[in-house]
Amino acid sequence: MPLILRHRDYLSPPVACHFARVTLEDGPMPAPHGQDFHELFLVTGGTVRHRINGTREALPARSLCFVRPKDRHGLGGPASLINLLVAPDSLAHLVARYPELDGRTFWSDAARPVTLALDADQAGMLARALARLEEGPRSRLAVEALLLELHTRILRPLPALPGGLPGWLTRTLRAAEDPAVFTRGPKALAEVAGKSPAYLARAFRTHLGASPTEWINARRMAHASRLMTSTDMSLTRIAEACGIETPSHFQALFKAHYGTSPARWRRAHRHEVVQPARPAPRG
16 A cells, blocks of 8 residues: 555645755665645756656656646656645636636646646746745645646646657657757757657657658747747748748748748638728728
């Protein structure tokens, strides 16, 4: 029977969360434990050895994990992390109030907890938000403010992934949402995955039915569409910002994804708000 940690041993009203900066030493992995609270941890240095629900994984710096009460896990180092325990009643009302949270992070029904690979900007924003919580009152209001900032500002909406993916592939795909990765092409994917290009290509075909290049180009075109509607950048600069050096190649890729040219797509989808054009007078 695993050890079960109880939130009442760490929290007492009106305190709604427990904050800790933790250093994990290298050594034998502890036995997995259960808990009756939600737990968030951000790896800030080293690599966490994570025993979770009967499996093991290595979580490098900038990994963010959302552990639920139903999970059984243990942590080993050498690594450093920020750990946040949240009273169960502090989260119970959030998903009812904000249905878009259902199925995400703490509210996932997956066999393993949601683990995200943050980019440098996201990790920095989260670390600063956690520092504000560390220095202020650890009330239910403060916890809710942190979680809402995390879900609406820090974490970009991420596309759904097929179930049953290997952990390393899920982390690679999440990392591929970062412009610092997808702008460098399939080579960057292989570096993030720690796999050879050939092995990566086979895994993509097996699990996703697409090549790494096709996956990367989909990310690039989505990024291009966002830049077209939110900036005044020229199409040439947008192509460069997506890691595509040749304008003709950018035009071809964009048309293949959206069925029209970049210029036509931009005219159809960009709407000026600050100084909107006056409607043409009717004759």
